[in-house]
Amino acid sequence: MSKRSIVPFGPQHPVLPEPIHLDLVLEDEKVVEAIPSIGFVHRGLEKLVEKRNFHDYMYVIERICGICSFMHGMGYAEGIERIMDVEIPDRAKYLRTIWCEMSRLHSHLLWLGLLADAFGFESLFMHCWRMRETILDMFEASTGGRVIFSVNKIGGVLKDMDSSMLRTFVDMFDKMEEEVRQLTNVFLKDYTVANRLKGVGILTKEDAILNGAVGPMMRAAGIESDTRKLGYAAYGDIDFDIITGKECDSFARCEVRIGEIFQSFNIIRQAVAKIPEGPISVDVKGNPNGEAFVRLEQPRGEAVFYFRGDGTQFLNRARVRTPTFANIPSLVKILEGCDFADVPILVLTIDPCVSCTER
Amino acid sequence: MAKITKSPWLLHYDGSSCNGCDIEVLACLTPVYDVERFGIINTGNPKHADIFLVTGGINEKNKAVVKQLYDQMPEPKVVVAVGICACNGGVFKDAYNIIGGVDKAIPVDVYVPGCAARPEAIIDGVVKALGVLDEKQKAFKEAKKKKGAEK
């Protein structure tokens, strides 16, 4: 048996845009154990709920994460609406659905790019991020922000997308889908990609359940579960299948996310076809009194929101269980026994969002 | 743009941002903005870097990390605080774990506002930082000359 050594990984690391720290226990080049430590991005955002009016807290909770910003805002709005028994207009529900799927698209393209970067396929990275810019332009045209959108409010949304804007978007998506298909073919068919991903980081179905994996990580292990099927926002009216993988490895996770990209195109098209006319928000008076749980499917998996109000303009408690946090045990599991050089890829396959995790 | 006299290398560290500014920093390197046209490279090694881009505010845990990254960088060096959180803490100003902007840990030369800071604003900020870098370099050379003369 060879000597054990501990190699620190992060917080500042070239492959990670965000700081996470891992202590990797190595035997030669094999990882035997990974000990994660987090807290570099911790802000104490949930506590701020006691200092901000519940309407204004929207702008704080949106900034949990710059990638699923819209979905955090939406989860908060849905929670408060549930406590206060507010029924939002149908058009607002559809608009939220469309923005949600656009977020998912941009998040998955971003992830594909980072993955390509992690295994050294630089030009693939560039192409993914070039396409992502088109979606950001659409976000900017419809919401006014590239990253933080600030369009959710308690009781609906703040900005409308008129029919001509939606039509332009669908045309752009049609064009984009063709390009994305060619690009994702590279991921699915190129042997360099397959060599790096196939058989690496296997998380079996049993392990996924045991470690509480969520999102594409769980679906790649063959578990059929998607919170969108609960039918929040307008998902109840939309027809889609849950995408699952078989092989349980990094390649399967890549496949699942690519499948979800095309699924998002499809959902947006359905939502645009079905979107009803009408108002986009209702006035909300009074203060929330009560508590609510909300479950949302974010690009990285299921997020759980909990809010409790006591009838004042400040909430009592806000809590967000983010998907990356739930996936860290699975990450530790797949790191055990992997090659040291595969660590960056494996960290990336859970699509880590550190600012979500630490809030 | 006449100010660009050298190809600066960047070091990027995410303080405690929402990663909105981080993906915008990365977006600067990608085809639509492509700062590599100017020889700007995002490096992972502090010892290679001229310009230190920090996103997000400073909290108890990352204060030491930011400080040691800054100390590792060779003179002359410029610090750019990207985004409102890096400027003064932003929406998280009142949060219990946030000390404040980057200037609470290390001296900041250029502030880039925006939430999240737009890639255009980041490019403007880096260009501004280059002006500061030139000045610092001049001062650095003179100080060196003086030292040499004294010897």
Add this chain to the structure above:
Amino acid sequence: MNKYGSFTGGIFKSLFKKPATYGYPFNKREFPERTRGHIVINIDDCILCGLCEKKCPSAAIKVDRNKGTWSIDRMGCVQCENCVVGCPKKVLSTDVNYTEPSTTKTVDTFTKAGAAISEEKGASMPNCNLDSCVFCGLCAKNCPQGALSVDRATKSWKLDETLCVSCGLCVEKCPKKCLEMGEDKTKNTAALAPYDVDDLPKADLNACVYCGICASACPQGAIELDRDSKKWVVNEDKCIHCGICYYKCPKKCIAMVDAETALAVAEEKAEDTGASLPKADLDKCVYCTLCAKNCPQGALTVDRANKVWKLDADACVSCGLCVDKCPKKCIDMSASSAAEANEPEFKRGYDVEATPDANLDLCVYCGICAKACPQDAVTVDRENKTWTVDEDKCIHCAICAYKCPKKCIDMK
């Protein structure tokens, strides 16, 4: 599986495509109109209410009432637009251009001319004159801070002084004009309503004209009224003591009294004392028919096409409602006989054939003119900013011109 060259097609395409790089900073970017760049303020219309300061999630805005300044920390603003959405005066807006990076933290301060002196204005808060308040709740609905609570059932009007930002929006919205801004809060604590909460309405039958307005206004249908038999009865069980009949009575002959008095046997109505009749000043009359529509007796006939205003003196009960409802205030109760009331006197301020024309520079497309038009001749499309009049339908009544809140319609 395609082992080699899965990327080759893409490479060739990229070779011949236009570069994706748009070349900032050599080419400037055109931002879409919704882009949130930086906040701008129209300081002249700002009332320094400080709501934006309260709403700002990153505490970047500072409002100083005493100095009359509004300042924003450009390196602290997160462009969430919360202040823009929440501004009661709509003086804030967002510009598409972002704030330039800088080596120092820039704070922009705007000073409102002449505002600095008004220090005593600081504590000004709305006062309600409860004598005329009808507890309609419009002030509370429009309060951006939710500082007002109005309860119709208990006739209470309450201000939470810790929340009030003195924006004055409630005063503007009050339909009864019973609110005013001031420091004197004694009025608010005065006796709430001119009657007790369990008082019942009682009509003074000497004055009652049996117009039936109270009965139709009653939300509970608690008032039974018959003109022919001169009957006016309130059903004690149904009455919720809201006092709406009290406020609505055109003759002010209903009083809110305790139950015993209310249910006492009503005395007979005295003989008519030669009541006055309405008379329209036809110089001003626009033949809008509102008087006729509101006449509980159907005693008025207004024919717009032939410019006729006619009173059936036998049917008139002298309730005076036509006077109240006349938007032109051209009716008074000065006539004593049918002949006097119907004396023709026809003249008007504009040509009878004139059609309305809106000044689209001023028009806000509120649609009030379209709603007011009795012929549906005016069409307003807010979304597409169009204002059209159908000349075939127009009867030249000019109601649209009178109704227009912006006074942007002319009869030409």
